[in-house]
Amino acid sequence: MSIYLTKTMFEQNLNTKFWLLDDRSEPYPIDLIEITNGHSSARQEQFSLRFRGDRNQVFPQRIYPMKHDSIGDFDLFLVPVGRDETGTFYEAVFNRLIQDQA
Numbered sequence: 001m002s003i004y005l006t007k008t009m010f011e012q013n014l015n016t017k018f019w020l021l022d023d024r025s026e027p028y029p030i031d032l033i034e035i036t037n038g039h040s041s042a043r044q045e046q047f048s049l050r051f052r053g054d055r056n057q058v059f060p061q062r063i064y065p066m067k068h069d070s071i072g073d074f075d076l077f078l079v080p081v082g083r084d085e086t087g088t089f090y091e092a093v094f095n096r097l098i099q100d101q102a
Helices: 007-011
Strands: 017-020 028-037 044-053 062-068 072-084 087-097
Touching (some): 007 044
Antiparallel strands (some): 017 062, 044 087
């Protein structure tokens, strides 16, 4: 069963550690450092997540298995978007129709 990831789930876990599960190594820690609102409407939800990992490791753009202590296991499409002295930054963008909760 897949998890329906919500913006609220990420808001509740801002500034916490997530684990990127790459094929080549042990789980890699990245921190959720920012959540940015997009142009959401009554029918569509848009937001983005920004993560920071180690400066010396850059993972390519792709879907990664992820793990978080409260959210659980899920897949996330990550794109490397920058690097500075504090780390390498990754972004995940959500742009989807809002599901009926009925």
